[in-house]
Amino acid sequence: MDLNLIWKAILIVLFGTLLLRVAGRKTISQMTIAETVIMIALGSLLIQPVSGAKLGNTFMVGAVLVATLISLEFLQVKSNSFEKLITGKAKVVIENGVINETNLKKLRLTVDQLEMTLRQKNVTNFKDVKFATLEPNGQLGLTLTPEAQPMTKKEYNELIQILSINNSILLQLSKHLNKVDVSQENLFTEVKNESHASPPPTHLQ
Numbered sequence: 001m002d003l004n005l006i007w008k009a010i011l012i013v014l015f016g017t018l019l020l021r022v023a024g025r026k027t028i029s030q031m032t033i034a035e036t037v038i039m040i041a042l043g044s045l046l047i048q049p050v051s052g053a054k055l056g057n058t059f060m061v062g063a064v065l066v067a068t069l070i071s072l073e074f075l076q077v078k079s080n081s082f083e084k085l086i087t088g089k090a091k092v093v094i095e096n097g098v099i100n101e102t103n104l105k106k107l108r109l110t111v112d113q114l115e116m117t118l119r120q121k122n123v124t125n126f127k128d129v130k131f132a133t134l135e136p137n138g139q140l141g142l143t144l145t146p147e148a149q150p151m152t153k154k155e156y157n158e159l160i161q162i163l164s165i166n167n168s169i170l171l172q173l174s175k176h177l178n179k180v181d182v183s184q185e186n187l188f189t190e191v192k193n194e195s196h197a198s199p200p201p202t203h204l205q
Contacts, residue, residue: 015059016046019066034086038069087136094132094142097125107134118142 019042042065048058076083091103093114104114114132117140123129128148133141151159 011055015062016042019062034072035069038065041065090133090135090141092131093134093140094126094129096131097127097129097145099126103134109134114140 042062045058045062045065072086076086091107092100093103093107093109094100099111099114104111118126118129118132121140121142123142123144125148128144130143130145132143135141
């Protein structure tokens with residue numbers, strides 16, 4: 001076995017790990033188009049020394065690629081226009097339960113593909129979606145209508161508190177009604193007693 005290839009492979013792994021560590025920790029699904037291109041180029045480049053390319057040149061080009069990636073990310077932070085040019089912006093694909101066909105065509109996204117993504121997020125009906133956007137990294141972001149949103153723990157606790165208050169009020173009202181003296185003078189006791197508690201005017205008797 002060629003020992004020269006062994007130490008080259010070890011150096012490639014170590015240097016490649018260092019470059020990727022500097023480049024960032026994003027997964028493939030979170031990468032922009034520019035980041036994906038550079039990572040693919042970097043992966044192809046790092047294998048070149050094994051096939052005969054000079055190790056020093058490979059490492060230098062790899063460092064340049066990562067430096068370029070970092071520069072692109074820095075420029076995107078500083079300039080919204082540059083970010084829009086390189087990364088792009090989110091596009092609304094559903095609004096108030098209605099599919100935005102214009103944006104779907106621009107994104108070359110079919111309704112079937114959109115439905116598949118919604119099913120993966122446990123959404124069963126377009127009408128349940130208030131807004132859905134396709135992000136630059138290809139992920140779908142969405143917010144549900146108030147009626148379709150699951151109850152949060154905070155809302156549950158508030159509901160329990162309201163029910164407890166209502167039950168307390170009903171209990172107090174029931175106790176109060178039970179304490180009412182049904183024997184006090186009223187229209188029915190007047191019939192029983194055959195007299196008025198408060199005599200009416202003489203001309204109306």
